Amino acid sequence: MGYIAVKGGKDAIENAEKYLEFQRLKGASDDLSIGQIKDQLYLAVDRIMSEGSLYAPELAALAFKQAAGDTLEASFILRAYRTTKPRVGYSLPCDTKKMKVIRRISAAFKDIPGGQILGPTSDYTLKLLDFGLEEADNAKRKAELEKLLGDIVNYKDYEDIGELPRVIDMLRKEGLVIENKRTKQEDIFDITRESNVFPASRSASLQTMARGETGGLLLLAYSNVRGYGDIHPALGELRVGYVPVMITHPLTKEPYEIGKVKITEAEIIARFNVEGEKPKFSLGYGVCFGHNEVKAISMAILDRAMATSGAKHASNDQEFVLSHVDGIESMGFTIHWKLPHYVTFLSDLDRLRKAQEVSGK
Amino acid sequence: MNSAAEKIDGKNGYNFAFLDENAKKEIRRRILKAISIPGYQVPFGSRELPIARGWGTGGLQITLSIIGKSDILKVIDQGCDDSVNAVNIRRFIKSVTGVEMTTDTERATLVQTRHRIPEKPLTKDQVIIFQVPFPEPLRTVEPSEAETRRMHAEADYSRMWLYLYEDIVKCGEISIGARYPVFVNNRYIMDPSPIPRWDIEKLNNSECLNLFCAGREKRIYAIPPRTSVKPLEFEDFRFRIEDFKGNKCEKCGSANSYLDETIDEAAGTRHYYCSDADYCEKNLNNAVRK
Numbered sequence: 112m113g114y115i116a117v118k119g120g121k122d123a124i125e126n127a128e129k130y131l132e133f134q135r136l137k138g139a140s141d142d143l144s145i146g147q148i149k150d151q152l153y154l155a156v157d158r159i160m161s162e163g164s165l166y167a168p169e170l171a172a173l174a175f176k177q178a179a180g181d182t183l184e185a186s187f188i189l190r191a192y193r194t195t196k197p198r199v200g201y202s203l204p205c206d207t208k209k210m211k212v213i214r215r216i217s218a219a220f221k222d223i224p225g226g227q228i229l230g231p232t233s234d235y236t237l238k239l240l241d242f243g244l245e246e247a248d249n250a251k252r253k254a255e256l257e258k259l260l261g262d263i264v265n266y267k268d269y270e271d272i273g274e275l276p277r278v279i280d281m282l283r284k285e286g287l288v289i290e291n292k293r294t295k296q297e298d299i300f301d302i303t304r305e306s307n308v309f310p311a312s313r314s315a316s317l318q319t320m321a322r323g324e325t326g327g328l329l330l331l332a333y334s335n336v337r338g339y340g341d342i343h344p345a346l347g348e349l350r351v352g353y354v355p356v357m358i359t360h361p362l363t364k365e366p367y368e369i370g371k372v373k374i375t376e377a378e379i380i381a382r383f384n385v386e387g388e389k390p391k392f393s394l395g396y397g398v399c400f401g402h403n404e405v406k407a408i409s410m411a412i413l414d415r416a417m418a419t420s421g422a423k424h425a426s427n428d429q430e431f432v433l434s435h436v437d438g439i440e441s442m443g444f445t446i447h448w449k450l451p452h453y454v455t456f457l458s459d460l461d462r463l464r465k466a467q468e469v470s471g472k
Numbered sequence: 473m474n475s476a477a478e479k480i481d482g483k484n485g486y487n488f489a490f491l492d493e494n495a496k497k498e499i500r501r502r503i504l505k506a507i508s509i510p511g512y513q514v515p516f517g518s519r520e521l522p523i524a525r526g527w528g529t530g531g532l533q534i535t536l537s538i539i540g541k542s543d544i545l546k547v548i549d550q551g552c553d554d555s556v557n558a559v560n561i562r563r564f565i566k567s568v569t570g571v572e573m574t575t576d577t578e579r580a581t582l583v584q585t586r587h588r589i590p591e592k593p594l595t596k597d598q599v600i601i602f603q604v605p606f607p608e609p610l611r612t613v614e615p616s617e618a619e620t621r622r623m624h625a626e627a628d629y630s631r632m633w634l635y636l637y638e639d640i641v642k643c644g645e646i647s648i649g650a651r652y653p654v655f656v657n658n659r660y661i662m663d664p665s666p667i668p669r670w671d672i673e674k675l676n677n678s679e680c681l682n683l684f685c686a687g688r689e690k691r692i693y694a695i696p697p698r699t700s701v702k703p704l705e706f707e708d709f710r711f712r713i714e715d716f717k718g719n720k721c722e723k724c725g726s727a728n729s730y731l732d733e734t735i736d737e738a739a740g741t742r743h744y745y746c747s748d749a750d751y752c753e754k755n756l757n758n759a760v761r762k
Contacts (some may be wrong), residue, residue, distance in 0.1 A: 121554075127625055188522075193520070301517075306690035308618075355558065404603060430617055439525060440688050444525055445526075450527065451550050454588055457732065458649035461715060
């Protein structure tokens with residue numbers, strides 16, 4: 112008889128897990144340390160923290176190792192960990208003017224107060240394989256670091272160069288930009304505690320995109336600027352740096368810094384709208400954990416694109432964008448088609464057979 | 473149900489039943505609302521679980537929120553307890569609760585299911601929890617959530633009826649296989665999850681509580697016991713269940729259960745077996761005893 116019962120699921124799963132673990136172990140190379148991942152694959156770590164929506168470099172590095180370099184899977188592992196933590200409180204609004212900037216550029220103005228600061232960027236590196244990195248060589252690594260540091264003894268992640276004025280604020284002063292409506296702190300939506308309803312508030316929208324998948328945001332933003340949309344963005348300002356996270360101290364009730372997080376922030380200036388009597392530029396805002404410029408810029412473009420009234424394209428449709436940019440959700444559902452669908456498929460088959468019978472008459 | 477005492481001995485460093493107590497409390501409140509408005513989709517703050525979205529995270533959140541130490545849980549996928557996904561979910565729940573698992577439909581206090589309702593009617597002491605991929609029955613005719621919520625609020629279901637009508641005109645039949653839309657309590661059109669049409673009548677005036685949850689789409693809904701559930705149909709075009717054309721289960725001989733169809737390629741023949749593994753086994757055992 113040709114029938115094979117669907118039995119032995121438990122053994123099959125356990126053996127599959129062993130086989131998977133074997134894939135990670137079978138090579139002859141040294142075991143990867145979390146420190147190595149955190150220090151040397153830091154952009155992957157940043158991306159996982161951002162999409163996993165938890166600022167924890169060590170845990171993100173661990174997730175990356177465990178997921179064998181799959182950023183979707185790693186973000187998912189981190190998000191699943193995050194969800195088990197009770198919500199103990201909220202931080203105070205984060206003033207990004209206080210950012211300890213390591214990179215800050217504007218594409219809208221040549222000369223900006225505080226200056227253009229290129230910082231650590233791969234924008235102008237030639238995309239040529241560097242065969243000098245081929246051999247893992249700790250001594251060489253150390254020597255190169257010493258050469259780079261020169262006389263610097265006490266190295267820090269950032270230099271305190273004081274607060275830099277925002278480029279957008281210059282336009283603001285001249286009354287050239289449309290102000291986004293401010294949300295009172297108590298009215299801020301929490302997408303991890305409530306399900307998005309549409310039309311979503313801007314706070315819900317920004318939160319959804321801030322934990323969105325980089326590739327998903329990029330695709331939609333690109334579709335807009337390429338032609339399925341019409342916002343004509345200019346990059347007002349792009350900043351990368353460390354911002355202090357403040358809470359209200361439970362005893363003193365004073366603002367208290369609990370640490371700094373590295374973020375990327377993008378503000379785009381888009382084509383002007385006629386608001387009231389005067390035409391003004393409109394703005395789009397993007398921000399995410401870690402250093403991820405593609406994500407912050409894409410988010411800013413989409414923030415503006417969704418504000419277009421009379422939406423025609425996918426990127427203008429808030430419900431479309433927000434319902435599809437979460438990598439963990441879209442990935443999970445897309446791969447669920449691997450699960451058995453015997454029952455439903457047979458039910459469909461029954462309908463097809465019946466329809467064929469009817470049409471044959 | 474959960475008590476504070478259970479909190480301390482969750483497994484593997486996690487809280488009892490994985491979710492933190494605030495999350496469970498919130499989900500239980502949403503369940504109560506769902507029970508109060510049969511067939512209405514209640515939005516909730518769906519949590520991520522260590523199992524992927526689309527793999528039963530809705531059903532799991534309900535189970536984890538209502539399970540207590542004295543519960544006995546049965547998990548099925550396609551009617552089968554031993555299907556890999558059911559095994560995986562059971563393994564996870566066992567590891568974070570330690571509660572007793574069973575394959576015996578009658579012993580279970582909670583049944584979590586994907587795509588089937590057990591053949592044996594459930595009792596008032598049992599709760600069945602459905603994993604739901606698409607909670608919105610109107611999604612077929614309207615992609616926007618804002619718009620479908622309006623349609624439900626106003627009971628504006630004309631486009632759904634039109635869809636069924638056009639289907640008959642085009643195909644000569646209503647082409648919906650599984651996930652056949654139903655009217656709950658004569659008010660809301662509801663997606664019964666991808667169960668076959670065969671199972672729809674089991675929802676009508678059932679003794680048990682039926683809970684539905686979509687983790688990815690973040691919706692909970694319910695059919696309380698003894699609630700009217702009717703498939704959408706026309707007076708002159710009736711709802712029809714799957715037709716097995718007289719075939720019976722080749723293991724237990726049942727002619728009154730939903731069947732899996734398998735193909736024997738070598739012999740070029742088709743074979744039929746009960747999709748409900750526990751039902752089939754009990755039938756077999758009864759036959760042996762006789």
